[in-house]
Amino acid sequence: MGKKLTSRKEDYSKWYNELVVKADLAENSAVRGCMVIKPYGYAIWEKMQSELDKMFKATGHQNAYFPLFVPKSLFEAEEKNAEGFAKECAVVTHYRLKTDPEDASKLVVDPEAQLEEELVVRPTSEAIIWNTYKNWIQSYRDLPILINQWANVVRWEMRTRLFLRTAEFLWQEGHTAHATKEEALAETQLINGLYADFSENFMAIPVIQGIKSESERFAGAEETYCIEALMQDGKALQAGTSHFLGQNFAKAFDVKFATQSGGLEHVWASSWGVSTRLMGALIMTHSDDNGLVLPPNLAPIQVVIVPIYKGLEQLEAISKVAFQIKKELLAVGISVKFDDRDKFKPGYKFNDYELKGVPLRIAIGPRDLENNVVELARRDTLEKKSIPLTALTDHIKTTLDTIQKDLFNKALGYREEHITEVDNFEDFKSVLADKGGFISAHWDGTAETEETIKKKTKATIRCIPLNEVPSKGKCVYSGKPSSQRVLFAKAY
Amino acid sequence: MGKKLTSRKEDYSKWYNELVVKADLAENSAVRGCMVIKPYGYAIWEKMQSELDKMFKATGHQNAYFPLFVPKSLFEAEEKNAEGFAKECAVVTHYRLKTDPEDASKLVVDPEAQLEEELVVRPTSEAIIWNTYKNWIQSYRDLPILINQWANVVRWEMRTRLFLRTAEFLWQEGHTAHATKEEALAETQLINGLYADFSENFMAIPVIQGIKSESERFAGAEETYCIEALMQDGKALQAGTSHFLGQNFAKAFDVKFATQSGGLEHVWASSWGVSTRLMGALIMTHSDDNGLVLPPNLAPIQVVIVPIYKGLEQLEAISKVAFQIKKELLAVGISVKFDDRDKFKPGYKFNDYELKGVPLRIAIGPRDLENNVVELARRDTLEKKSIPLTALTDHIKTTLDTIQKDLFNKALGYREEHITEVDNFEDFKSVLADKGGFISAHWDGTAETEETIKKKTKATIRCIPLNEVPSKGKCVYSGKPSSQRVLFAKAY
Numbered sequence: 014m015g016k017k018l019t020s021r022k023e024d025y026s027k028w029y030n031e032l033v034v035k036a037d038l039a040e041n042s043a044v045r046g047c048m049v050i051k052p053y054g055y056a057i058w059e060k061m062q063s064e065l066d067k068m069f070k071a072t073g074h075q076n077a078y079f080p081l082f083v084p085k086s087l088f089e090a091e092e093k094n095a096e097g098f099a100k101e102c103a104v105v106t107h108y109r110l111k112t113d114p115e116d117a118s119k120l121v122v123d124p125e126a127q128l129e130e131e132l133v134v135r136p137t138s139e140a141i142i143w144n145t146y147k148n149w150i151q152s153y154r155d156l157p158i159l160i161n162q163w164a165n166v167v168r169w170e171m172r173t174r175l176f177l178r179t180a181e182f183l184w185q186e187g188h189t190a191h192a193t194k195e196e197a198l199a200e201t202q203l204i205n206g207l208y209a210d211f212s213e214n215f216m217a218i219p220v221i222q223g224i225k226s227e228s229e230r231f232a233g234a235e236e237t238y239c240i241e242a243l244m245q246d247g248k249a250l251q252a253g254t255s256h257f258l259g260q261n262f263a264k265a266f267d268v269k270f271a272t273q274s275g276g277l278e279h280v281w282a283s284s285w286g287v288s289t290r291l292m293g294a295l296i297m298t299h300s301d302d303n304g305l306v307l308p309p310n311l312a313p314i315q316v317v318i319v320p321i322y323k324g325l326e327q328l329e330a331i332s333k334v335a336f337q338i339k340k341e342l343l344a345v346g347i348s349v350k351f352d353d354r355d356k357f358k359p360g361y362k363f364n365d366y367e368l369k370g371v372p373l374r375i376a377i378g379p380r381d382l383e384n385n386v387v388e389l390a391r392r393d394t395l396e397k398k399s400i401p402l403t404a405l406t407d408h409i410k411t412t413l414d415t416i417q418k419d420l421f422n423k424a425l426g427y428r429e430e431h432i433t434e435v436d437n438f439e440d441f442k443s444v445l446a447d448k449g450g451f452i453s454a455h456w457d458g459t460a461e462t463e464e465t466i467k468k469k470t471k472a473t474i475r476c477i478p479l480n481e482v483p484s485k486g487k488c489v490y491s492g493k494p495s496s497q498r499v500l501f502a503k504a505y
Numbered sequence: 506m507g508k509k510l511t512s513r514k515e516d517y518s519k520w521y522n523e524l525v526v527k528a529d530l531a532e533n534s535a536v537r538g539c540m541v542i543k544p545y546g547y548a549i550w551e552k553m554q555s556e557l558d559k560m561f562k563a564t565g566h567q568n569a570y571f572p573l574f575v576p577k578s579l580f581e582a583e584e585k586n587a588e589g590f591a592k593e594c595a596v597v598t599h600y601r602l603k604t605d606p607e608d609a610s611k612l613v614v615d616p617e618a619q620l621e622e623e624l625v626v627r628p629t630s631e632a633i634i635w636n637t638y639k640n641w642i643q644s645y646r647d648l649p650i651l652i653n654q655w656a657n658v659v660r661w662e663m664r665t666r667l668f669l670r671t672a673e674f675l676w677q678e679g680h681t682a683h684a685t686k687e688e689a690l691a692e693t694q695l696i697n698g699l700y701a702d703f704s705e706n707f708m709a710i711p712v713i714q715g716i717k718s719e720s721e722r723f724a725g726a727e728e729t730y731c732i733e734a735l736m737q738d739g740k741a742l743q744a745g746t747s748h749f750l751g752q753n754f755a756k757a758f759d760v761k762f763a764t765q766s767g768g769l770e771h772v773w774a775s776s777w778g779v780s781t782r783l784m785g786a787l788i789m790t791h792s793d794d795n796g797l798v799l800p801p802n803l804a805p806i807q808v809v810i811v812p813i814y815k816g817l818e819q820l821e822a823i824s825k826v827a828f829q830i831k832k833e834l835l836a837v838g839i840s841v842k843f844d845d846r847d848k849f850k851p852g853y854k855f856n857d858y859e860l861k862g863v864p865l866r867i868a869i870g871p872r873d874l875e876n877n878v879v880e881l882a883r884r885d886t887l888e889k890k891s892i893p894l895t896a897l898t899d900h901i902k903t904t905l906d907t908i909q910k911d912l913f914n915k916a917l918g919y920r921e922e923h924i925t926e927v928d929n930f931e932d933f934k935s936v937l938a939d940k941g942g943f944i945s946a947h948w949d950g951t952a953e954t955e956e957t958i959k960k961k962t963k964a965t966i967r968c969i970p971l972n973e974v975p976s977k978g979k980c981v982y983s984g985k986p987s988s989q990r991v992l993f994a995k996a997y
Contacts, residue, residue, distance in 0.1 A: 043579060043636050044572045044624065052567035052652060059568065075544035076551065080536045081626075081657055081673050082595075085602070087535060089612045099602040103574075104614055105626065106598045108661040110577070110591040120581045122596055122623055131614055132536065134573075134597065134626075144535050154848070160544060165573055165657065169600040181573050356646070 018368075020302045025246040032296060033175045036305045036369050039292075046173035046180030053369065054292065056313035058183065061291060062163065064215050064310075065185060068207055074159045074187060079141050081165075082132035087140045091265035094139060097232020101169040103134040103180075134167040139233060139284055142188045143262040150190060150280055152271040157200070158190040176293035177250075177505050184288035190280045192270065194259070197281035198236075201257040204285045205238035208253035216291070217308040217421035218242050218298045219428050220252055221451070221500065223476025228460050231284075235259035241475045241500070243428045244297040247449020249475045249502035252294050255285035293505070298424050299393070305370030306393050308420050309413040316342060316349040316409060317371045319362045321378035328353065331377045334402070338375065338387070341406045347413065367392060372416050373409060393420055434498070438490050441501070445472055451502045455495035457488035466490055472501040510860075512794045517738040524788060525667045528797045528861050531784075538665040538672030545861065546784065548805035550675070553783060554655065556707050556802075557677060560699055566651045566679060571633050573657075574624035579632045583757035586631060589724020593661040595626040595672075626659040631725060631776055634680045635754040642682060642772055644763040649692070650682040668785035669742075669997050676780035682772045684762065686751070689773035690728075693749040696777045697730035700745035708783070709800040709913035710734050710790045711920050712744055713943070713992065715968025720952050723776075727751035733967045733992070735920045736789040739941020741967045741994035744786050747777035785997070790916050791885075797862030798885050800912050801905040808834055808841040808901060809863045811854045813870035820845065823869045826894070830867065830879070833898045839905065859884060864908050865901060885912060926990070930982050933993070937962055943994045947987035949980035958982055964993040 018035065019027045034040055038054030041047075050058065066076070082105060089095040109126030113119035135141065142160075149155060167181045187204060191197040205222055212218045220240035230237045234256035242252045263269070263279040270280055299306040309315050318338060320331040335351045342349045350371075352362055359376065366374055376388040387405065390397045393416050400408050431450025435441045444452055456462060456474065467473050476499070483497040510527065511519045526532055530546030533539075542550065558568070574597060581587040601618030605611035627633065634652075641647060659673045679696060683689040697714055704710045712732035722729045726748035734744045755761070755771040762772055791798040801807050810830060812823040827843045834841045842863075844854055851868065858866055868880040879897065882889045885908050892900050923942025927933045936944055948954060948966065959965050968991070975989040 040640075042572045043576055043633065044574045047572035047574060049572065049637055050570040052569045055569045056567065075548065077544045077547045078542040078675065080534045080539035080541065081659065082536045082539060084535055085612060088602075089610070092610065095612060099604075099612055102600065102602050103597045103624070104599040104602065105595045106614065107596040108594065110580075110594050110596065110625070112591075118581070118584065120577060120587060120591055122598065132595070133602070141535065145541050148532075167573065183570065 018302060018304060021245065028302070029293075029297060030175065032300060032304060032368075038296070038305075039175045041175065044180070046170060048175050048179050048181075050183075050289070053313060057295070057307070057311050058289060058292060060311050060313070061216070062185075065211055065287070066163075068211060069161050069185075069187070072203065072207065074161045074189075076162060077160045078162055078164070079138050079145060081135055083135050083138070083141045085131045085133060087144050088133045090140060090144075091233050091262055093261070094137075094233030098136040098168070102136060103167045103169055105132040105134065135164070136166055136168045137284075137286075138162065138164070138166075138186055139188065139258070139262050140266075143266040143268060143282070146188075146190055146280070147266050147268045150268055150270050153192050153273050156190055156192045156270060156280065157196065159187075159200075160189065161185055161187040174293075176289055176296070179289075182289045184286050186286040187284060189283045190263075190268070191282070192272070192278075192280070194281050197259075197283050198257050201236070201238055201255045201283040201285070204283070205240065205253070205255040208255065208285075208287060209240050212240055212242065212252055212291075212294075213421065215308075215310050216295055216298075217310070217417055217424065218252065218294055219421065219425040221476060221478050222480065223478040223500065225254075225476060226460075226463055226474045226499070228463055229474060231256045233258060233261055234284075235261065238479075239476050241451075241502075242294050242298060243431055243450060243502070244294070244505065245427065246297070247431060247503070249451065249500075249504040250290075250294050250297070251475070251504065252291060253285070253287040256283060258282035258284055299420050300370065303395075304368030306420070307370035307372060309372045309417050312370065312372050313348065314350045314366075314369075314371050315347050315413060316373045316375060317362075317366045318349065318351045318375045318377065319359050319366075320351075320353055321359050321376055327379050328355075330379070330382055334377060334382060334387075338402075338405060342409065345406060345410060347409060372413060391416060393423075432500070435489060436486070441466075441472075441489050442470055445470055445501075445503065449503070451475065451500045453498045453500055454489035455486035455497075456499045457491045457493035457495055459491075459493075462488060462490050462493075466501065471503050473504055475500045475502050475504060510794060510796060513737065520794070521785075521789060522667065524792060524796060524860075530788070530797075531667045533667065536672070538662060540667050540671050540673075542675075542781070545805060549787070549799070549803050550781060550784060552803050552805070553708070554677075557703060557779070558655075560703060561653050561677075561679070564695065564699065566653045566681075568654060569652045570654055570656070571630050571637065573627055575627050575630070575633045577623045577625060579636050580625045582632060582636075583725050583754055585753070586629075586725030590628040590660070594628060595659045595661055597624040597626065627656070628658055628660045629776075629778075630654065630656070630658075630678055631680065631750070631754050632758075635758040635760060635774070638680075638682055638772070639758050639760045642760055642762050645684050645765050648682055648684045648762060648772065649688065651679075651692075652681065653677055653679040666785075668781055668788070671781075674781045676778050678778040679776060681775045682755075682760070683774070684764070684770075684772070686773050689751075689775050690749050693728070693730055693747045693775040693777070696775070697732065697745070697747040700747065700777075700779060701732050704732055704734065704744055704783075704786075705913065707800075707802050708787055708790075709802070709909055709916065710744065710786055711913065711917040713968060713970050714972065715970040715992065717746075717968060718952075718955055718966045718991070720955055721966060723748045725750060725753055726776075727753065730971075731968055733943075733994075734786050734790060735923055735942060735994070736786070736997065737919070738789070739923060739995070741943065741992075741996040742782075742786050742789070743967070743996065744783060745777070745779040748775060750774035750776055791912050792862065795887075796860035798912070799862035799864060801864045801909050804862065804864050805840065806842045806858075806861075806863050807839050807905060808865045808867060809854075809858045810841065810843045810867045810869065811851050811858075812843075812845055813851050813868055819871050820847075822871070822874055826869060826874060826879075827867075830894075830897060834901065837898060837902060839901065864905060883908060885915075924992070927981060928978070933958075933964075933981050934962060937964055937993075937995065941995070943967065943992045945990045945992055946981035947978035947989075948991045949983045949985035949987055951983075951985075954980060954982050954985075958993065963995050965996055967992045967994050967996060
């Protein structure tokens, strides 16, 4: 395992790609654009899943599972949604292979096993789910429906990158049905807030909550809420979206309910999701040139103990202390690994755990034993301290909390420094080129201006932020009146 | 919700289908052979997942994720495996839809977006995983690899039934790599034992551990271990399998490792899985004509409280007590629901929770309040008792444990009564026709005899049981020498 990563300064994109592979998070597979999520990367994803799942359940949602395939006729029912995803659909056309008549060791698609109707591998599940909800909803008594599903989806992207954009990815998708517009909208906002809470307080990733412009909206939505994060290279990353779908899918699938007052109305809907893309956000928010940096909440191993020894006798004495430390840490819910593998040198181990972002490293040598101390190193600051054994567990607990907060504050500081108010297009271009980050600028509200700015600068409107008090001004490009600043950025 | 199920005696198969739908476990979808797993059914599956996942991790396994698709050329590499699954493969041939030139509201497959190589939707993942392991394994130091994945798989079955046989199903699949034959075989056996433990001690389903005959073996395996359960209609159900793959996949994908002594050898492998089929086993082992019966370990709601009242005042008084009970039960980790919905009558609620298999029901009426008691009803025995409030939590804890054990013992009793030793083919046929269950009979070890018996009786060899002391005898069909009795049954 060659440790040396390309530095971020040298080549940010290369740094990312190398880090993902060298830290054993994921790798490309034999299937174009599809990744293999390796055990270490998957363990981090499991921690995200587990926390999100708890949060969904605590807000009244239940999990269910809907089919992987969407018959083409259902897929095309909601026109905008279909149009938005048609260009990147994996399509199943046959259900059998047979022996190649020309080479018995090969298989070919059996032309006699063609499906009457093609099946789309779900790029998102609104169509199949709303076709199901149709049978579940008759009356207001059947509402709301608050369902989430953990699943894989496929979008045939042409340019893929591990975690950030892959043909197949893992995600959760919530699909809710409501009796009123207000309730569906409240649900959409509730979940966007939940995503922001999760991102900031669990993943230590600061995000801006906002609304998408029409051209960046989810295909089939009336309004898309989002959380936007900022990566260390000054590019934004959409970390989660929550869509208010209005009655679009209810109309496409003819889902009506008898109201309490005896009427018959179309159902209101929301859908929302976060995906393994969050792994990319996590990596690019916290990590450094030595490798991954993990917030303690997400670290599969929070503390690693590395013995520094010569000969079995020293190892034995150190092991005794190490096992005691491990026991105490496990007892307070801290995950810990004692790496006593003899075939690797301490220096190799230090590098490896740095690369893998283990938040705290304990090193114990013979002299430490004599003095009843250990050396404790923080992954985020690389700071080392000698800590008395008697105070170790408490010290580690506090330090893990501190690291979690420090990582958030560091990222928040960076993000705050990288929101720049700009009032003319020359500044817009130069800030984008020299500094990066979010540009807060007035926009005239038209898709044309948005498109022109995108063409000229590659920056898009990331969101119309929710927390901002609207203030009137003039569009940074067209000079036309604008009612609010929006956030532009180059984005992943 | 019409409660009345078809009885098992009347039509077992219909009873099963009705129960699955009426208890809100699952339903058929718009996609041929694919099911929708509804929240209540999925909550049960989540409990299985969570327990199994813990057991896998406790035995040193890690989770990872591999692609949904298998390129055809990889799929065909292991010949037997390919041959076994080729006939039921969903095949992706295109990656784009376009607007139908003849009808702008429709989509058609874009013929210009044909894949160079077709992709098989995984029916099982040995091929894609061993193609990946090839890059992970160079030396004995890289072994063992102990990986599990939770995933969906697709097998294009012609005749499908909810949970028991569906085109798409959910499962876990373990794929391990080892330096020696002994180690791979030990892993295969370890997991089969783990499955038996899980099935019996968590799901209360007694199983027989055994080995499959060659014709029932997994395509590509050297040996298939299995756990076999017995349903209430006397048919067997294969509940889990663990395969010793020998070096078959290592050879197909050229996976070699440098041994400690400097040689170069092919890697040894195991693979193993259980699926949502377990839901079918669960339902058919314990349930009755009133609906689902759930072991407390798997019940999303373990205790339901139903108030019996007239008017708001009574409801309020009962609610006070109900909330106190709920609080106490939750405090000791028992899941409980207080159903105070006013729009449904107690009788309706009783039926509904019976249908859904909630293990314990508490009913509280005004007279119970006066006497400081509640009525407690067991779902499995339908027995009702008046229990003093002061002793309630303890009583419920004990009763839940008792139900868990009673369900296992009841099922075990049934299973034991339905293993019949048979020594001639006339008895074989009559026992199979009149009594059902497992038939323990001598078999000459040939695929021909096995096939003939299957043709004549529809019974197959479920397994060569592990726990039986081999005793010589004569084949029940051919009269040829046999070294051990095997278990025959009709099976799901």
